[in-house]
Amino acid sequence: MAGLQVGWIGLGSMGIGMSRNLQKYLSTSAAPPLIFTNRTLSRGDSLKELGAIPVSSVAEVAKKSDIIFSCVSNDAVLQQTANEIIKSGDINGKIYVDCSTVHPETSVAVSKVIAQAGAEFVAAPVFGAAPMAEAGKLIFVTAGPEAATEKISPYLTGVMGKSVIAMGTDHSKSSLLKIAGNICVVSFMEVISEAHVFAEKTGLGTEILETMLGTMFGPVIESYSKRLTTGIYAPAVGDKAGFDVSLAIKDAKHALNCAQSVGTKLEVSEVALKHMETAKSLVDEGRQLDSSSMYGAIRTDAGLDFYTDLCKKRDGKI
Structure with a gap:
């Protein structure tokens, strides 16, 4: 896990706390620093101070990362983000993890287009408000390919969250x-x-x-x-x-x-x-x-x- 590059997309009230905790973990585990982007990049100044690296676009995060996390505001933004990831180039073997709250049909639709492009999608919405995100006390609800959910598990419990509820491989179930x-x-x-x-x-x-x-x-x-x-x-x-x-x-x-x-x-x-x-x-x-x-x-x-x-x-x- 130490050599994997992790990326982050979306620094709203939840994403900023989650990504800060993720970067803190990466900095203590001999892993490359987090790469991140956001519509307003200055929103990530505190994340940059922790050693994370800002980039200008979703495509750049996707190109440089093995595992891509996102936490965005709604279904339309998630679908747009997924499309930008796919258009970034070869994403074969990458894992895309979305922590947003979206309609189950959106999760299924995104999982299909990501899989068709050669990557794996994990739907991982979270329970908890911004203070819990800041404290690393969120509850993750994950659904996706077993190998992918296992691969992202070190970044969840004890890092961004306090526990995980695993929902199997049906992406709609976590939503x-x-x-x-x-x-x-x-x-x-x-x-x-x-x-x-x-x-x-x-x-x-x-x-x-x-x-x-x-x-x-x-x-x-x-x-x-x-x-x-x-x-x-x-x-x-x-x-x-x-x-x-x-x-x-x-x-x-x-x-x-x-x-x-x-x-x-x-x-x-x-x-x-x-x-x-x-x-x-x-x-x-x-x-x-x-x-x-x-x-x-x-x-x-x-x-x-x-x-x-x-x-x-x-x-x-x-």
């Missing part, structure tokens, strides 16, 4: 499991948001509700609650969201599409999607919102301000 997880997460956020608005409107209070959530349901549910009570759901102007609501909307639509295709319903996801879309419509264009911003829409429906007092104080509004 389906990731979507199922997203159904749970968006549903949790919807219900917790409703409970917080209920607590505020009835006079129960959000602080005691959050204490109950943590005590009864544990740290994960408590962390979702804190996205609301600490103002993460609506970052300050100029700040980035932990997980952008536009990406959460895309993921929810994938879930609803998959459910419809097999004749079932996701009614909580439908409500959550409506509230996320409403939240986007209620703030100034260009302002970042987190995936938990349905809280603001639910507050507004109940006659409360979109922003909590904590948010308004933080933003100098009170």
Whole structure:
């Protein structure tokens, strides 16, 4: 493994943390430094400081790398990235690993064109938000050829993630499991948001509700609650969201599409999607919102301000 060249494509809120951890690992294992690219290359300045090497294009990453990782924003970008990799030249024997959340049909389609070009594709979406990516605590869900998944395993557990859920060779299965997880997460956020608005409107209070959530349901549910009570759901102007609501909307639509295709319903996801879309419509264009911003829409429906007092104080509004 020491002589293999690894490349990285995509430095969004997840990709930057993942790639930094990967470069740290490579620098301590006698391996060549990570090669990376991004639409805005300066986004990788902190990665470059760790010893990684920036290049100007996806094609250059593909030409120089034996194993290529990507983490991109949506299905169209993944398909474009795959096409650029294929057009880069001879990719026979290379492994392409994508960590994005996309529709299962997209994973299958990309796997086919990559295989036709002589390379192997591993679908490896991840569970966890940006702080978990930064901490190297993500959960990978992998699907692809057995030899390829084995070859990339040293870069996953203990490097970018804390564990791997292996889904075999059917590329659609990893995307389906990731979507199922997203159904749970968006549903949790919807219900917790409703409970917080209920607590505020009835006079129960959000602080005691959050204490109950943590005590009864544990740290994960408590962390979702804190996205609301600490103002993460609506970052300050100029700040980035932990997980952008536009990406959460895309993921929810994938879930609803998959459910419809097999004749079932996701009614909580439908409500959550409506509230996320409403939240986007209620703030100034260009302002970042987190995936938990349905809280603001639910507050507004109940006659409360979109922003909590904590948010308004933080933003100098009170």
